[in-house]
Structures are given as structure tokens and as C-alpha cells.
Amino acid sequence: MTELRIDERIDERIARHHPELTSQERRAAEALLEHLDDLAIYRASELAALAGVSKATMSRLFRSLGFTGFDEVRDHLRALRGTGEPRRTEGPPDLAAHAEQEAAAVADAVLQPGVADAAAVLAGARSVLVVGWRNSHPVALHLREQLVQARPRVALAPLPGQVLGEELADLGSGDAVVAVGFRRRPAGFAGFMAAAAATGADVVLLGDPTAAGHSGSARVWLPCPVQGPLAFDSYAAAMSLVGVLADGVLSRAGRAGQDRISAISAAYSRLAEVE
Missing domain, CATH: 1.10.10.10 (Winged helix-like DNA-binding domain superfamily/Winged helix DNA-binding domain)
Known part of the structure; x- marks a missing residue:
């Protein structure tokens, strides 16, 4: 054998x-x-x-x-x-217990001390690059869409057909990178984290507890649980954390942030882009 x-x-x-x-x-x-x-x-x-x-x-x-x-x-x-592989290991899930666990996960994510530090980094940076692959990409996209309402120069990567070299080349001291790294990350994630930190930019790492091994390259590490009793991971806590981060950035932006939101809303109206 x-x-x-x-x-x-x-x-x-x-x-x-x-x-x-x-x-x-x-x-x-x-x-x-x-x-x-x-x-x-x-x-x-x-x-x-x-x-x-x-x-x-x-x-x-x-x-x-x-x-x-x-x-x-x-x-x-x-x-x-x-490791994040969808697998139902029990009978029918207890949805009440699931809802209770979700609420606890949200509380753990948004009340951690690092949230205020991350918001300060993102508010004060010259530019922000938000990066996420696979299941992390929707969270990264949502964060970018919230942050860009509150401050200028917020980019998302990688976009379809793009790689990251061009994005990293523009970064330096005074910039910020948010690396969204939930489990089942791409094999090159550690290399990206090291490269992002080497630019001199402040790196914020947002991911589930399995990403802790990459936190040495980050200025701020924000663990966010995703595993529950259901077969698939839940990103409810991650999305709540995104909202809290964006709110913190907007609060720090003060009047400039409110003026930016008004200007964006006016642009929506002129272009008839949203109802």
C-alpha cells in the first residue's frame, strides 16, 4: 500500500x-x-x-x-x-442560536480597541488602497464604497484583469493600505502583506482569526470572526465593522466630509444615477 x-x-x-x-x-x-x-x-x-x-x-x-x-x-x-471549506457537520441548524452568535460576533468586531486606531489611520492617510481577493473582495468593495463618500483618493484592488504591482508602486509613507484577508486567502497573501509594509504605508489588516499570522506586517490588526453553525461563513460582523470604520473616518473628516457627501449627492442628481 x-x-x-x-x-x-x-x-x-x-x-x-x-x-x-x-x-x-x-x-x-x-x-x-x-x-x-x-x-x-x-x-x-x-x-x-x-x-x-x-x-x-x-x-x-x-x-x-x-x-x-x-x-x-x-x-x-x-x-x-x-479552513473555511463549506461543510454541514450537524443536523438542521439552530437558527436562534445562529442569530445570537451573529450578534455576539458583531459586538466583538466593532467594540475592539483597534477600530479607533484603524479609523484614525484611514482618516489621516494621503491615499487609501483597499485590497481583497475571493470572499474578501465584497468586503473590500463595500469598504471602498463607504470610505470614498467620506474622503478622497480611495482605490480598490485588484480590479478584473489587474495585478497589484502598479498599485504598490504609488504607495509610500503617509498612505494607507487595508488588506482584507479572510480565510481561504490566495497563496501569495503573505508576500503581498510584506510588500505593502515595505512601501512605508500604514497597513490595516482585517480578517478572521486565521489571518493572525500575517498581522506582523500590519500597523493595526482587526480580527473578525466568520465561522458559525451554518455551512458557509458569515460576513455580517465584517460588514458591520466596515460601517463602523467608515463612520469613524467621516466623523474625523468633519465639515470637509459632509461637504464631500453633499457634492457626491449633487453629482448623482445631475447624472440621474440613483433613485
Whole structure:
């Protein structure tokens, strides 16, 4: 049997070892794949019964895949969820508990001391570059759209078809970068953080707790939880934090910020762009 790789996902392990499995183990593997999303509600014996195999066969399958037992399989699936992979590990979610957790996440995000520091950085910077990829991009876009109401020279990157070299080349001391880095970040995120910090600009990092390893390149680190009981991450706290940051910038802008909002609204009216 080929050597197991502990970093492989369970479905990848099953696919790789499928030719080596017995017919009974293949039946057990099919049942395992069918119930990956709700595995937490089963015991090993129940899963074996669903597959029509013995508990011993199910145990042999786990060992063939490199797991010591059913508990380690569950731990593996929880670890996948911890990286941001959508996976329902329970039965129907408790929506009341979900709503309560969302409210707590919002409070944790907006009440952290770093929010005021980040708002001060963004209000005082000569220019602001907001960067976000993948799931972080909508949060970055929303932040840019809010900030540009309160202050000038706020850019979003990367735009479709663009890379970041041109954006970083214009940055220096007195500028600010907001790096939105929620989990399942692109592989080059660490390199971007180092490059942004090297420009001399003040870097604000906004991301879930898994981004803590990148916070050494940031002047301000704003952790924001996204994981809850649902299969997909929630960005409710992140969007609330964006609103609080923008409000802080507008407050610091004073009369100039209000005049800018009035000028933008007048432009909307002249161009008939919004209702």
C-alpha cells in the first residue's frame, strides 16, 4: 500500500486508495462519502449499518485511509471546516442560536480597541488602497464604497484583469493600505502583506482569526470572526465593522466630509444615477 499523506482530504484519500479496497470497504467508503456533511450525528456502528457492512469493516476502512478511528475522521472534517471549506457537520441548524452568535460576533468586531486606531489611520492617510481577493473582495468593495463618500483618493484592488504591482508602486509613507484577508486567502497573501509594509504605508489588516499570522506586517490588526453553525461563513460582523470604520473616518473628516457627501449627492442628481 502506498504511503499515506496526512494533509490529504478524506475524499482524496478514498479516491487514491479505492483500487486497493475490498468490495465491502468500498461500500463503507460510499456510505462515508454520502454522509460527510452530517457525520456528527452518527456513531460508527450506525454508519456501518447504513453501508450494510460490519463495524469491523468500517474500522478497517478508517485505518486504510490513515485514521486511527471514527473520532479522528470527525476531527479531520472539523479541521476542514476550520479552513473555511463549506461543510454541514450537524443536523438542521439552530437558527436562534445562529442569530445570537451573529450578534455576539458583531459586538466583538466593532467594540475592539483597534477600530479607533484603524479609523484614525484611514482618516489621516494621503491615499487609501483597499485590497481583497475571493470572499474578501465584497468586503473590500463595500469598504471602498463607504470610505470614498467620506474622503478622497480611495482605490480598490485588484480590479478584473489587474495585478497589484502598479498599485504598490504609488504607495509610500503617509498612505494607507487595508488588506482584507479572510480565510481561504490566495497563496501569495503573505508576500503581498510584506510588500505593502515595505512601501512605508500604514497597513490595516482585517480578517478572521486565521489571518493572525500575517498581522506582523500590519500597523493595526482587526480580527473578525466568520465561522458559525451554518455551512458557509458569515460576513455580517465584517460588514458591520466596515460601517463602523467608515463612520469613524467621516466623523474625523468633519465639515470637509459632509461637504464631500453633499457634492457626491449633487453629482448623482445631475447624472440621474440613483433613485
